[in-house]
Amino acid sequence: MxxxxxxxxxxxxxxxxxxxxxxxxxxxxxxxxxxxxxxxxxxxxxxxxxxxxxxxxxxxxxxxxxxxxxxxxxxxxxxxxxxxxxxxxxxxxxxxxxxxxxxxxxxxxxxxxxxxxxxxxxxxxxxxxxxxxxxxxxxxxxxxxxxxxxxxxxxxxxxxxxxxxxxxxxxxxxxxxxxxxxxxxxxxxxxxxxxxxxxxxxxxxxxxxxxxxxxxxxxxxxxxxxxxxxxxxxxxxxxxxxxxxxxxxxxGGHAPVLIFDDCDLEKTLDMVVPQKFRNAGQVCVSPTRFYVQNGIYDAFLKGFTERTAKVKIGNGLEGDTRMGPLANARRPDAVGKLIEDATAKGARLLAGGERGEGGFFFQPTLLADVPNEAEIMNEEPFGPVAVSRPFDSFDEVIEQANRLPYGLAAFAFTENGRRANLIGDLVESGMVGINTFAISVADAPFGGVKDxxxxxxxxxxxxxxxxxxxxxxxx
Structure with missing residues (x-):
């Protein structure tokens, strides 16, 4: 074509x-x-x-x-x-x-x-x-x-x-x-x-x-x-x-994703992995900082890694491709530097982490146990990289979600109705998706707060x- x-x-x-x-x-x-x-x-x-x-x-x-x-x-x-x-x-x-x-x-x-x-x-x-x-x-x-x-x-x-x-x-x-x-x-x-x-x-x-x-x-x-x-x-x-x-x-944004231990984990993973790698992560509301409750953290990492390995990268004009390249020559280098900084500061690389072959390709990537000191926890990666860390309490994860000066989008997965209401009220973000990523629609406002x-x-x-x-x- x-x-x-x-x-x-x-x-x-x-x-x-x-x-x-x-x-x-x-x-x-x-x-x-x-x-x-x-x-x-x-x-x-x-x-x-x-x-x-x-x-x-x-x-x-x-x-x-x-x-x-x-x-x-x-x-x-x-x-x-x-x-x-x-x-x-x-x-x-x-x-x-x-x-x-x-x-x-x-x-x-x-x-x-x-x-x-x-x-x-x-x-x-x-x-x-x-x-x-x-x-x-x-x-x-x-x-x-x-x-x-x-x-x-x-x-x-x-x-x-x-x-x-x-x-x-x-x-x-x-x-x-x-x-x-x-x-x-x-x-x-x-x-x-x-x-x-x-x-x-x-x-x-x-x-x-x-x-x-x-x-x-x-x-x-x-x-x-x-x-x-x-x-x-x-x-x-x-x-x-x-x-x-x-x-x-x-x-810009740096969307937190709050995953609680009462969620349907398999269904949640089936939603979050395609969303993370949609448009090679070059989405202003892309789910990026995954905060996962301790009891399901290991299972989450295992399921995320398995699904990431199945994401086929290639020419977007080919029907079996699930993720194309990054949009320009600047992005692979910028994403790679963020990953190098994170692993140097103690993050575990569970999937991807390298450039693909030819063009501006970069492998779908998952980082675990990423410390707050890592640049990627503070700077929007705008690429196919998910960063994750565990949490214990509701108050702790709300504090982490609101830690950055960004507030464009946030997401949460829970079956607890009262918790969902509180998340909607307490997370500092222009848009919140609870058990959904469908937040950009014609009849709803789209915008952020803070930076x-x-x-x-x-x-x-x-x-x-x-x-x-x-x-x-x-x-």
Whole structure:
């Protein structure tokens, strides 16, 4: 299966490429070979995109929600029709297996459908006042939005931002990661073919710092939505401070998994091992720190090791592959260094621990008895590595779960209802999954606390993040 996407910019309703622009390689992580070249936006391109978004805003914000919704629903339908092309492009650029890529495309289409309908239920309210007076509260689109998304879920995370912003009445200028420009391009082709008006949805490839600093410095941009690392998020927030630009930040995590001795251990293992190695562990809510109650700790390690050995790694386009490569050349080295540090500090290596053959592959890995002093217990590995340690008491494991400055997602497995309620209340995290990993869904908010960011995407909260609230009082 060859790479079929024609990489282009989409600005003011027109597709652009070449014309003297710099071009940069797109690399297939299976082979580490270049498979395409992506054109990088110039300053003139960004100025044109900003002018187009500014011009399109009044008309798009005034467009009837039925018409906005119809365009979003049509885009979703086209995405489903083109799922084979989009998913294959995603797999070749990013490495995840084809089944996961197709699920991501379907989830992205669902977001467009959901926001197409949710905007119709975007109600304001009236306040109680004396006869002859009226006070009402309305919500309006914040204005043109700049979105910045990462390579681990390059379609889904882009759709979360773009679908909500467009539904709210905001034009968008999106910069996808340079590793995965093709699948983002295909998503914008679906929008273009669905009839999105000129200037309302625009795609610019290019160097991250140049594009972010240029867009954020413009008074045209009223909102920035970013998904990525905590360090980059903090940098963008500083840029936004000068113009008081609103931000939503979905940043790094280091998800704890609390496994109690009353869980169904075999069923739990059947759930946690595939989730750990989904997308080669390159998931912001990936289960990573496994805290296992002492009575079942050894059995957990044995079952986890056995299941890990059966995870077949390879080209994600091949049907029997269960885990693809890491997404870029930086990740295998970074993961390897974390494992070396952990074992040097006393952790036991029970599975994996080494690079795979060719490309950017890394073996599925399990570490046991990992001390808190190990870097991997404090720094998100963002790779196929599970770290584990035992615990005795409920209070102890809650303290360990909350120990880090991150708070994006947490998970727990227990059959005790009262304990489950307490976990939901006490764990410092934006999202908690109890006996489930299904925490990223269209109708629920997705976001973190502490260094994992603030604001939410998904659900009505995601729509509200692209709106301003206005109170109107009439006497």
């Amino acid at each position: 060859g790479y079929e996407t024609d990489l282009q910019l989409f600005i003011d309703g027109a597709w652009k490429s070449g014309e003297g622009r710099d071009a940069h390689d797109v690399v297939n992580p299976v082979t580490a070979d270049a498979i395409a070249q992506v054109p990088y936006a110039t300053k003139a391109d960004l100025e044109e995109a900003l002018a187009a978004a500014d011009r399109a805003w009044p008309e798009w914000s005034a467009t009837d929600v039925e018409k906005r919704g119809a365009i979003l629903r049509k885009a979703a339908a086209i995405m489903r029709e083109r799922i084979d092309l989009i998913a294959a492009t995603l797999t070749q650029e990013q490495g995840k297996i084809l089944a996961e890529a197709k699920a991501e495309v379907l989830g992205s289409a669902q977001l467009f459908d959901w926001y197409a309908e949710e905007i119709k239920r975007d109600y304001g309210r009236t306040l109680v006042r004396p006869a002859g007076q009226l006070s009402r509260v309305i919500k309006q689109p914040v204005g043109p939005v700049a979105t910045f998304t990462p390579w681990n879920f390059p379609i889904y995370l882009l759709a979360k931002k773009v679908a909500a912003a467009l539904a709210a009445g905001c034009p968008v200028i999106s910069r996808p990661p340079h590793e995965t420009p093709g699948c983002a391009t295909e998503m914008f082709r679906c929008l273009a073919d669905a009839g999105i008006p000129k200037g309302v949805a625009q795609l610019v490839h290019g160097e991250a710092n140049f594009i972010s600093s240029t867009l954020i410095a413009s008074r045209t941009i009223r909102k920035v939505s970013f998904t990525g690392s905590t360090n980059v998020g903090k940098h963008l927030m500083k840029l936004c401070a000068d113009s008081m630009t609103r931000v939503t930040m979905e940043l 994992s960011g603030f604001g939410s995407e998904g659900g009505k909260e995601g729509l509200e993040s692209y709106q301003v609230v206005k109170a109107i009082h009439q006497a």
